[in-house]
Amino acid sequence: MNPTVKLTLIMVLALEISFTQSITMNVILTLLGLIYLLIHRIRWQTLFYFLTIPGLFAAALVWSLLYQGTATNHFAGVIFSRMYAYVFLGGAFSLTTTPYQLAQSLEQNAHLPTKFVYGILAAVNMLPRIRREVATIRSAAQMRGVTLHFWSPVLYFKAILAALKWSENTAEAMTSHGYVEDTPRSHVITISISRCDYVTAVSLFILLQGILFLPVP
Amino acid sequence: MVNLVNVTVHDFTFQYDHAPRPTLNHVNVTFPDHRFSLLSGPSGTGKSTLLKSIAGLYPEFSGHQLSGTITLGEHAVSDIAASQRSSLVTLLFQDPNQQFAMDTVEHELVFALENLQVPANEINDRLDKALAFIGISQLKHRTLTQLSGGEKQKVALAIIVAMNSQVILLDEPFASVDPEARHSLLLNLKRLVNQGKTVILADHDLTEYETIADNVFALDSASRQIKELDRDERYQLFQPFTRPLSQQFSLPQQQPEMMSVQDLKLVQNGRLLLGPSTFALMAHRATLITGANGTGKSTFFSALTRLTNYTGLITYQQKNIQKIRRSRYATTVNLMFQDAETQFVNVTVNEELALSIKHSQTNFYTQHRIDSMLADLNLTEHRNQVLYSLSEGQKKKVQLVCMLIMGAPVLLLDEPFKGLDYQSLQVVAQLLKSAMTELGQTLIVISHQLNGLDGLFNYHLQLRDGQFSYQEALG
Numbered sequence: 088m089n090p091t092v093k094l095t096l097i098m099v100l101a102l103e104i105s106f107t108q109s110i111t112m113n114v115i116l117t118l119l120g121l122i123y124l125l126i127h128r129i130r131w132q133t134l135f136y137f138l139t140i141p142g143l144f145a146a147a148l149v150w151s152l153l154y155q156g157t158a159t160n161h162f163a164g165v166i167f168s169r170m171y172a173y174v175f176l177g178g179a180f181s182l183t184t185t186p187y188q189l190a191q192s193l194e195q196n197a198h199l200p201t202k203f204v205y206g207i208l209a210a211v212n213m214l215p216r217i218r219r220e221v222a223t224i225r226s227a228a229q230m231r232g233v234t235l236h237f238w239s240p241v242l243y244f245k246a247i248l249a250a251l252k253w254s255e256n257t258a259e260a261m262t263s264h265g266y267v268e269d270t271p272r273s274h275v276i277t278i279s280i281s282r283c284d285y286v287t288a289v290s291l292f293i294l295l296q297g298i299l300f301l302p303v304p
Numbered sequence: 305m306v307n308l309v310n311v312t313v314h315d316f317t318f319q320y321d322h323a324p325r326p327t328l329n330h331v332n333v334t335f336p337d338h339r340f341s342l343l344s345g346p347s348g349t350g351k352s353t354l355l356k357s358i359a360g361l362y363p364e365f366s367g368h369q370l371s372g373t374i375t376l377g378e379h380a381v382s383d384i385a386a387s388q389r390s391s392l393v394t395l396l397f398q399d400p401n402q403q404f405a406m407d408t409v410e411h412e413l414v415f416a417l418e419n420l421q422v423p424a425n426e427i428n429d430r431l432d433k434a435l436a437f438i439g440i441s442q443l444k445h446r447t448l449t450q451l452s453g454g455e456k457q458k459v460a461l462a463i464i465v466a467m468n469s470q471v472i473l474l475d476e477p478f479a480s481v482d483p484e485a486r487h488s489l490l491l492n493l494k495r496l497v498n499q500g501k502t503v504i505l506a507d508h509d510l511t512e513y514e515t516i517a518d519n520v521f522a523l524d525s526a527s528r529q530i531k532e533l534d535r536d537e538r539y540q541l542f543q544p545f546t547r548p549l550s551q552q553f554s555l556p557q558q559q560p561e562m563m564s565v566q567d568l569k570l571v572q573n574g575r576l577l578l579g580p581s582t583f584a585l586m587a588h589r590a591t592l593i594t595g596a597n598g599t600g601k602s603t604f605f606s607a608l609t610r611l612t613n614y615t616g617l618i619t620y621q622q623k624n625i626q627k628i629r630r631s632r633y634a635t636t637v638n639l640m641f642q643d644a645e646t647q648f649v650n651v652t653v654n655e656e657l658a659l660s661i662k663h664s665q666t667n668f669y670t671q672h673r674i675d676s677m678l679a680d681l682n683l684t685e686h687r688n689q690v691l692y693s694l695s696e697g698q699k700k701k702v703q704l705v706c707m708l709i710m711g712a713p714v715l716l717l718d719e720p721f722k723g724l725d726y727q728s729l730q731v732v733a734q735l736l737k738s739a740m741t742e743l744g745q746t747l748i749v750i751s752h753q754l755n756g757l758d759g760l761f762n763y764h765l766q767l768r769d770g771q772f773s774y775q776e777a778l779g
Contacts, residue, residue, distance in 0.1 A: 186407075187406075187407060187411060205405060205415075208405070208406070209405040209406075212404075212405065212406060212407045212448075212449075215449055216401075216449060220646075222611065223611065223641070223646055224646070226609065226610075226611055226634065226639075227639075227641065227646055227647050227648075227649065228649050229630070229631055229634035229635070230609075230634045230635060230638045230639065230710070230712070231649055231659055231660060231663055231706075231710065232635055232659075232662070232663030232710075233649055233659070233663075234631060241649060245648075245649075248692065249645070252645075252692070253402065255365065256397075256399070256402035257402070257405050258365065259356075259361050259365055259397075259402075260397065260402060260403050260404060260405055261405045262360075262361060262364075262365075262386070262390075263359060263361065263390065263394055263395050263397070263403075264390070264394075264405070264412070264415060264416040264419060264463060264467070265387075265390035265391070265394075265416050265419035265420045265467060266405075266415070266419045267386040267387045267419070270386075270387045271421060272418045272419055272421060273417075273418050273420075273421045273422055273423060273424050273427070274418060274424055275414050275417070275418060275424050275427040275428065276424075277424070
């Protein structure tokens with residue numbers, strides 16, 4: 088499915104379940120997300136994390152709502168299932184779409200400003216470097232006899248400084264590679280939204296609305 | 305028909321924010337089209353600034369142009385529309401880590417070509433040809449963050465080739481490139497010049513340029529001006545770099561071991577980078593490590609400092625380094641990082657020096673000695689400056705002084721001579737020599753730059769085909 092359409096559908100559904108209290112809806116969305124992930128051959132380990140980790144948080148929430156608050160059982164069930172629905176909807180998007188595909192689609196289909204699209208993409212591509220940078224900063228300080236804990240301001244100062252510098256350099260590098268804001272670009276891969284994408288997204292959305300009117304919890 | 309474009313700099317003055325004086329002062333120079341122009345000069349004299357100004361990046365991104373114009377052919381750089389500029393002029397940056405915005409080699413090339421609005425059906429063809437021209441077709445699908453410094457520079461040059469800019473600017477492009485790759489890159493640049501391109505390259509290490517550069521320009525550090533060198537001046541400039549590299553090294557025999565490596569294996573991205581390798585590092589001596597780009601020299605240092613995972617055993621004085629407390633080990637085996645900024649913990653030069661003095665493990669570096677080190681390295685007037693506002697060469701020098709003062713038993717140095725001019729290089733070599741002879745420090749140095757370092761190294765450890773071995777000769 089086209090990344091922009093997929094993202095829009097998932098965002099709308101996630102927004103919708105934030106304001107409705109249907110356990111059935113949440114469960115169906117979770118199952119749809121699960122099926123979609125299985126079709127895309129998600130790794131078993133990832134699936135295991137998806138099933139267990141949200142459970143911990145959801146259980147903690149339910150516990151506090153039921154025993155520390157005045158929530159009904161139904162509301163606790165909504166919260167519990169909503170947590171899973173969010174995770175599986177999110178996973179259905181992030182595990183099946185690369186940032187590069189999303190960026191191309193947002194640029195070509197959603198017509199977002201390229202500055203925004205490539206800015207975000209450059210930032211995403213920088214994440215592994217930031218992680219490595221933090222480890223290196225700590226080690227460099229240790230060699231000078233200074234131990235930086237995760238709460239040390241120096242660690243954040245250095246990390247932010249590195250990020251600022253990288254952002255400036257990335258902007259220079261992009262400019263040097265011919266990038267100019269608000270000018271047309273060609274596209275080696277044309278990403279289109281097929282009729283099938285629209286039909287699937289719209290009919291899925293309408294079908295799901297039906298659930299809200301069913302006499303189920 | 306090839307478009308001929310002179311690059312003319314007229315009465316150009318440029319000053320950074322908060323800088324006490326202009327970095328370039330009323331510079332007049334013409335870089336002729338269709339030529340390979342070499343721009344030499346000590347670090348921190350404004351070579352990068354000039355190149356970035358020609359590329360149109362400055363003053364957009366930094367600093368102020370106080371006077372003058374730069375023209376490409378008939379048009380002032382400032383008048384050329386940004387969208388037209390990159391087909392006319394492109395800059396290859398000094399730091400290989402900061403050339404790219406995308407994740408893979410292919411995506412970055414596509415990004416650049418799309419920016420130039422190259423028709424979609426031509427992009428793949430142009431991309432493949434550019435990679436083949438530089439000889440790196442095999443890197444096409446690789447992730448950029450996983451390439452070595454030298455590989456990144458090759459990719460950056462391939463992008464410029466693909467973009468087909470008329471004027472190619474290079475800012476110390478070979479600082480982390482091994483001699484073989486450097487040689488092939490230079491030949492490629494010469495081929496581009498023969499095809500009608502204009503190349504302007506700034507560098508400190510002048511090896512090999514004597515035969516390749518058509519014109520040689522020097523930036524004078526005192527007057528902040530540029531002049532073209534005549535034959536005699538050229539000869540003098542290149543002289544220190546033309547002596548053949550005939551360095552001979554001993555093979556370690558009776559020397560006590562400081563560290564040893566047994567069955568070391570390093571794996572990167574699922575590919576065996578190094579090993580299994582077994583060898584020793586000798587105490588109180590200077591060992592030079594050489595090897596082509598991407599063979600794993602820096603990763604080996606990461607293993608020695610426990611910054612990366614490895615299999616096998618590394619010992620320090622017969623003790624497994626994994627069994628030594630991390631904080632103690634960190635001050636025992638120090639690493640001078642390839643990127644100077646990584647090393648800094650404080651904000652100004654003085655603060656950084658004070659930190660090293662506070663935690664120093666030796667009293668060899670007295671205040672008097674430190675002052676004269678700074679004077680010899682032309683750093684005295686920068687003592688109150690913010691570290692991050694220094695030039696690359698100056699950062700490197702401050703970094704080196706700080707790491708020497710620490711006085712750790714073992715000092716690993718990853719490309720410590722990167723960005724240093726010849727005079728600074730001599731001073732640094734002398735400092736390292738005295739750290740070894742007078743302090744008994746064990747030095748392990750990765751360097752591509754070998755000129756002007758005669759007699760510094762005792763041993764030569766070569767990394768080839770994933771194996772380390774001691775060699776008597778270079779190459």
